[in-house]
Amino acid sequence: MTTVTKSGPHTIRAVIALRWPSVVTIALAGVVGLVGFTWPFLASAEFVRSHGNDTPWLFAGLLGLLCLVCLAEVSSGRLDPKTIAVLGVAAAAGGGMRVLSAGTAGLEPLFFVIIVAGRVLGPGVGFVSGALALLTGALLTGGVGPWLPYQMLCAGGVGLGAALLPVRAGSRAERWLLAGYALVTGLLFGLVMNLWFWPFLGVGAQSAMSFVPGAPVAENVQHYALFYLATSLGWDLPRGVLNAILVLAAGPALLRVFRRASRRAAFGVPARFEAAEHDPTTRQVAS
């Protein structure tokens, strides 16, 4: 069910153990997601001409389904109430951050929670809590839209990646590596998330910043780079920097909070019920 690896004072428990079917499912969904984001560079001109404006919607539906399949595959039959409780807190923290930052679009300190949760509780929880944090945020603000599946998959990936960073838990290097990771993912998230709506900015029309169906990859990449520099970098850079600073300032404390909670929850310790010796002094109390 769950694996417990004891290594020194900082015990990392992979709360939801990823077995090979889950790994393959997430990998396949990741590849479909990659295609969903990068299809403007891959698709042939005739495909775009016949389906161009529908493709982002097609992928939104497809990725929504894949997110659900991944969540089911990772979690089904393996979540005990304690894991649900911890996931709930991660989702609540992420969603709450989303509500707080609703006024400052783009400056989302949400990733910082996902990164810490994934780091402490392992890749399985990292993926699920990343996806659920975005979902909770969207449900709280009423912003469920076609962008949600893309965001859920990306955020799940961020949490998963944070767990897989090769650094010893509790070391000094961990703090700096996580800060760097927060910066990079903050930038990458924007870079990737823009791609889903970029084709809307003018299919069939040519401009220096818009998507040209069927053009060579280099040309579209150049156009996208211009678009990114002109519109999105101004939002993504502050977000990445904010998350990195938060990890540096609050990361160690939060890591301790999460590690303490996971120790107290005693994941992986099976609960056993034994028939009590019959004792006439204790009366049976009806629940």
Added chain:
Amino acid sequence: MAGRRERLLHPAAWWLWGLGLATAASRTMNPALLLLVIGVCVLLVSERRDPAAPNPLRAFLVLGGVIIVLRVLITIVLGNGVYGDTILFTLPRIPLPEWAAGVRLGGPVALEPILYAVYDSLRLTAILACVGAANALASPRRMLRHLPATLYDVGTAVVVGLTFAPRLLTDARAVHKARALRGHDGHGPREVARLAVPVLETAFERSLGLAASMESRGYGRLVTSTRASRRLATALALTGLTGVLAGLYGLLDASVGGALGLPLLLAGVLLAGASLIVGASKEERTGHHRDPWSWAETATVCAGGVPAAVLVLGSVQGWDGILAPQTATLPPVPLTAVLAIVVAASPAFFTPRPRPQVDA
């Protein structure tokens, strides 16, 4: 209709209705039809909004407006490749260095490219309005109840998250106030760090307490998923995902086998969807309050389906006025399409009214 019992419509009905209207909007570029779609959304939301849910339609419309403005600005400065004769004004042209060859900054600005930009982004705005209306009419939270049994645990985690998030904010406010009273009125990341520790400690305390009480009451052992059914679900999911991937490859690269692409994709989607249902087949959950599905729900879904069907047909057959010409004339308005979109407004009159929220 005044005597009808007040109740909320099934959330899936509203979302399917929104999906239908969004499909209709995605088929046309006629500004009159698109504005009509937005009008229908606004009417429905003002008549039948879920009083317990936030109303995000305004935010969605603002987002749409921002997209239109952005598109027009980009078109004015950079052009969008649509040729136009009607020159409105001329911007000074800025010469660019060698590496940005093909980029045009400034120059003459014609009406036609701007109209194209407005119409195209108006379509996106109309689709966003449909999604926003669905959000306001039926809070997506209520859909959590209708998750398949395989996702029951994940759904519970989301419900826990949704319940704890407002408390988390209250806690954060309390801690912040307490710190302010002690003379720490800092802002910035360091302050967030100091806030985060007590707030999250409390949240964990609370939720682990909840977990302990859930466990002691034998919670969560009702969804029976046998090893065999889980294996079957995994096999279906993996096959389905492989099918989806193969189908996408076929669709995107027509030279390999475009004919196989779509069927493979559909088969993959069906298999992956089936894996969600098969995983926990014996469902023995009981619900406190099940949303009923009556004729009003069916009629609402149909009202959304009519414009979708008519406009898809219209765009396939190339009716006049489905794709408006980007000229400085009023676009023709196809009567059939207008009637079809007006049908989508009918749920504002025949569905039961939501119960107004009692002020607590």
